[in-house]
Amino acid sequence: MEKTGKNCIARRETMTFFSKESSFVLDSFDNCPVGIMLIHRNGHVFERMNNKCFEILSLIEADVQTYSLKQIFSSINGLHLDGSPVKIDEYPIFTNFNSILPLTLKFSITRDNQKKIISMNSSPIIKNNIVTGVVSTIEDLTDLILSQNKLECAMSRLENLWCVSKNRFYSVKEVCDITLEAIGEITKSKYGFYGFLDENEANMIIHSWSGEAMKGCTVIDKPFVYPIKDAGLWAEAIRQRRPLVVNDFSLCTLPKKGYPVGHVELKNLMVIPHFIGKKIHSVAAVANKELDYNDDDITRITDFLSDTQSVAMQIEAENLLKKSEEKYRNLVELMNEGVLVLDIDLIVTFINTKMSKLIGYESDEIIGHNFDIFLHKDSRDDFINQQSLRKEGVSDSYEMVLVNKNGEKVFVLSSPTPLLDEGGQFKGSYEVITNISNIKLIEMQLLHSQKMETIGVMAAGLAHEINTPLQYIVGNTSFIQEITEKFINFTKAIQSTRTNNSPQNPSDRLRVIDKIVDDFDIDFVSEEAPAAISESIEGLNRISSIVLSVKRFSHSDSDGLKNVNVNSEIRNTINVSRNEWKYNVKLVTKFDGNLPELMCIASDFNQVILNLIVNAAHAIQGKFKSAGCKGEITISTFHDKHFIYITITDNGSGIPDKIKEKIFNPFFTTKEVGRGTGMGLAIVLKIIEKHNGKIWFESKEDEGTTFYLQFPLGDAKQSDASS
Numbered sequence: 001m002e003k004t005g006k007n008c009i010a011r012r013e014t015m016t017f018f019s020k021e022s023s024f025v026l027d028s029f030d031n032c033p034v035g036i037m038l039i040h041r042n043g044h045v046f047e048r049m050n051n052k053c054f055e056i057l058s059l060i061e062a063d064v065q066t067y068s069l070k071q072i073f074s075s076i077n078g079l080h081l082d083g084s085p086v087k088i089d090e091y092p093i094f095t096n097f098n099s100i101l102p103l104t105l106k107f108s109i110t111r112d113n114q115k116k117i118i119s120m121n122s123s124p125i126i127k128n129n130i131v132t133g134v135v136s137t138i139e140d141l142t143d144l145i146l147s148q149n150k151l152e153c154a155m156s157r158l159e160n161l162w163c164v165s166k167n168r169f170y171s172v173k174e175v176c177d178i179t180l181e182a183i184g185e186i187t188k189s190k191y192g193f194y195g196f197l198d199e200n201e202a203n204m205i206i207h208s209w210s211g212e213a214m215k216g217c218t219v220i221d222k223p224f225v226y227p228i229k230d231a232g233l234w235a236e237a238i239r240q241r242r243p244l245v246v247n248d249f250s251l252c253t254l255p256k257k258g259y260p261v262g263h264v265e266l267k268n269l270m271v272i273p274h275f276i277g278k279k280i281h282s283v284a285a286v287a288n289k290e291l292d293y294n295d296d297d298i299t300r301i302t303d304f305l306s307d308t309q310s311v312a313m314q315i316e317a318e319n320l321l322k323k324s325e326e327k328y329r330n331l332v333e334l335m336n337e338g339v340l341v342l343d344i345d346l347i348v349t350f351i352n353t354k355m356s357k358l359i360g361y362e363s364d365e366i367i368g369h370n371f372d373i374f375l376h377k378d379s380r381d382d383f384i385n386q387q388s389l390r391k392e393g394v395s396d397s398y399e400m401v402l403v404n405k406n407g408e409k410v411f412v413l414s415s416p417t418p419l420l421d422e423g424g425q426f427k428g429s430y431e432v433i434t435n436i437s438n439i440k441l442i443e444m445q446l447l448h449s450q451k452m453e454t455i456g457v458m459a460a461g462l463a464h465e466i467n468t469p470l471q472y473i474v475g476n477t478s479f480i481q482e483i484t485e486k487f488i489n490f491t492k493a494i495q496s497t498r499t500n501n502s503p504q505n506p507s508d509r510l511r512v513i514d515k516i517v518d519d520f521d522i523d524f525v526s527e528e529a530p531a532a533i534s535e536s537i538e539g540l541n542r543i544s545s546i547v548l549s550v551k552r553f554s555h556s557d558s559d560g561l562k563n564v565n566v567n568s569e570i571r572n573t574i575n576v577s578r579n580e581w582k583y584n585v586k587l588v589t590k591f592d593g594n595l596p597e598l599m600c601i602a603s604d605f606n607q608v609i610l611n612l613i614v615n616a617a618h619a620i621q622g623k624f625k626s627a628g629c630k631g632e633i634t635i636s637t638f639h640d641k642h643f644i645y646i647t648i649t650d651n652g653s654g655i656p657d658k659i660k661e662k663i664f665n666p667f668f669t670t671k672e673v674g675r676g677t678g679m680g681l682a683i684v685l686k687i688i689e690k691h692n693g694k695i696w697f698e699s700k701e702d703e704g705t706t707f708y709l710q711f712p713l714g715d716a717k718q719s720d721a722s723s
Contacts, residue, residue: 029048029050030050030051031050031051032050032052033052034052034137034138034139035049035050035052035053035055035056035057035137035138035139036049036050036052036053036135036136036137036138037049037050037053037069037093037135037136037138038125038133038134038135038136039069039093039094039097039133039134040125040132040133041132041133046133047068047069049069052138053138056116056118056138056139056140057072057076057109057111057118057138058109058111058112059072069093069094070088070094073088073091073094074088076109077109077110078091078107078108078109078118079107079108079109080107080108081106081107081108081117081290083267086105086107090105091105091120092104092105092120092121092122092134092136093120093122093134093136094134095122096122096123096124096131096134096136097124097131097134098131099124100124100126100131102121102122102123102124103121103122104119104120104121104122105119105120106118106119106120106141107120115142115247115291115292116140116142117140117141117142117145117291118138118139118140118141119138119139119141120136120137120138121136121137121138121139122134122135122136122137123135123136142291145291146291175308176194176195176208177208179194179208179284179304179305179308180192180193180194180208180209180284182304182308183284183286183301183304183305184286186297186300186301186304187270187286187289187293187297187300187301188289188290188291189270189286189287189288189289190287190288190289191266191286191287191288192209192284192285192286192287193206193208193209193284193285194206194208194282194283194284194285195208195226195282195283196281196282196283197228197238197279197280197281197282197283201228201238201279201280202227202228202229203225203226203227203228204225204226204228204231204235204238204283205224205225206224206225206226232254233246233252233254233269234269234271234283234285236254236271237271237272237273237283237285238273238280238283241273241280242273243270243271243272243273243298243302244269244270244271245268245269245270245293245294245297245298246268246269246270247268247292247293248267248268249266249267249268249269266287266288267287267288268287268288268289268292268293269285269286269287269293270285270286270287270289270293270297270298270301271283271284271285272284272285272298272301272302272305274302274305274306274309276309281309282305284301284305286301335352335354336354337354337432337433337434338351338352338354338355338358338412338432338433338434338435339351339352339354339355339430339431339432339433340355340371340414340430340431340432340433341419341428341429341430341431342371342387342428342429342431343427343428344391344426344427344428345370346370346371346372346384346387347368347369347370347371348366348367348368348369348370348371349367349428350367351363351366351367354433355433358402358404358410358412358433358435359374359402359403359404359405359410360404360405360406361374361404361405371383372384374402374403375400375401375402375403376400376401376402376403376409378401379400379401379402382398382400383400386398386400386414386416387429390416390418390426390429391418391426393418394418395415395416395417395418396416397413397414397415397416398413398414398416399411399412399413399414399436400412400414409437410435410437411435411436411437411439411440412433412434412435412436412437413433413434413436414431414432414433414434415431415432415434416429416430416431416432417429417430417431418430466543466547469538469539469540469543470539470543473535473536473539473540473543476532476533476535476536476539477536479528479529479532480529480532480533480536483525483528483529486520486525487520487525490516490517490520493516494513494516497512497513497516561599561600561601562599562600562601562602563597563598563599564597564598564600564602564605565595565597566595566597566598566605566637566644566646567591567592567595567637569602569605569606569609570589570591570609570635570637570646571589572606573606573609573610573613574587574589574613574635576606576610577610577613577614577617580613580614580617580618581613581616581617581620581633584617584620584621584624584625584630584631585616585617585620585630585631585632585633586630586631586632586633587632587633587634587635588632588633588634588635589634589635589636590634590635590636590637591636591637592637592638592639594639595637595638595639595644596639596644596713598644598711598713599713600691600711601691604687604690604691605687605691607683607684607687608684608687608688608709609635609646609648611681611683611684612648612684612707613633613635613648615681616633616648616649616650616652616705617633617650618652619650619652619653619654619704619705620632620633620650620651620652620653621652622652622653623651623652623653623702624652631650631651631652632650632651633648633649633650634647634648634649634650635647635648635649636649639713641713642712642713643710643711643712643713644710644711644713645708645709645710645711646708646709646711647706647707647708647709648706648707648709649704649705649706649707650704650705650706651703651704652704652705653701653702654699654700654701654702654703654704654705655697655699655701655705656701657701660699663681663697664681664682664684664685665682688709688711691711691712692711692712693709693710693711693712694708694709694710695707695708695709695710696708
């Protein structure tokens, strides 16, 4: 009994264990990351597939519950990789009932307009040498195949690009053959052609058919020139001027005329037109790819055709360069720009004739010398800084000033290119030098012209300013002339009375002298004459001040840099512009009494202040003229360790938000025709940038505007240059 009881307990424990194991196995089966399906025949048919199968085959559980595996596989419309349908007995899970060997099948299905590549691997379940069932695994190979294809395509593209680049072609046919072979490998396509369009895009000339296409075609006497108007499907890419992809040729509704009988049977097709500029240069077509054509194929072929074109052009250029080295040298020698080649130490290694003429030295006086000696002192620091940037690959154009053999300045624009050795290390700079002296002259003349234009606008006001003191100078001068004549007559009369003996009596003579003195009115003369002279001197000083102010404004940039008293220059500018603001504006100054001198071009500085004062005055006039009251302009100066600051504030009409970004643009103006050229603030900006300064503003419409000017002092300029 004891033994029997123990056996029962053992059986119950064993059954419990196997029950748990069975549940565990079923759970593992359903959650396996690989699709698994099985068929077992032992008195009845048992079929099962796990969740991964549903996902791979895009099925729902109801399909499995309703239909048998054969019905399911009949419904998925599997295709062999060559495109032929897979028969139901060809699926390994069914075939293995008649075979004891493991079987594999790769086939494709289409679900939701997406093509999948499926791999089914089956093994029979054998008991007593009889196949009682089959277990199969299925995997979705689509992503793997796509990844492999991408990698293979990328490698193929690089290999073929290398093949293109290392060869030197002697005919168009060779170019086409290698290109066509490459695009076939890149896209894994069986068939293809590559050809060129004529100038009018009316005909395509095909130089290369793929070997597979030639084998598959039974068409005899294949033409090599195809009129586009007579061509069918493949020419749609040309007519539509974009890539054409047809992944199911049988269902395509586009016209297929020109598709000759006996041609290869197409399953899918991709046609890529390659543009140079706006014209179609060539056309590449491929067909019968195992998977569908996609955007990656379009990108790869387009890029490869561009690379091929670039390489071919480069090869052609290299060959031409080798054949015509002397012609190239002549071209460099005859070009209208100077060519300058420097090594890493700024030693000149090559110049052309134009460069030699530009600075007036013979080539042997320049080559082998440090280029620094031909630079104006003001350009040396910037030139060295530019060359250090070249080592970092920077090749932005920059301006510099050279000094020719006669000691004259030559303004030039340099367009540089870094030179690298075979190891990619910087070895010097190739610079194309353009003479911009005339442009600089015109620029300076424009600044001067705008300055004179501003003075011209104020000429009437200046005339009025001069006319007022001039009127009382003329009146006082006439009065002094009259007094002078009376004084001369007075003196002569006294002298005559003294020398003549008539009258004889001294008392009578004294009465005559008294009458002469009374007639002269010495009290009036002594009171009025000094006042007239004083008024005249004051008027002349006023006129002299105005004339001096205008004269200073008429100076050109040839004055050069010098230290100026900023407060004094602003006062002078206020004096010149007085007639523009005195009737409508109260002008207030708040000057820093300890302001250091500023190194600048004085006439440029005055021009900046003048333009901003006039603009402020006009803004106030537009707001307050009809109101019958005055606006206010406040000009302040202050400084810190590195900069001098100037603010010009008005309470005028302000600047609308919509035009704030445009006010420094040349020829932009909001003033009526005839009152502004639109160059004022553009020139202000250029002058300030030339002095390494900054300008910005704050403005609210109908409230006013403040312009801020910042000019660097000497140490700030040096710091800026070194940075």
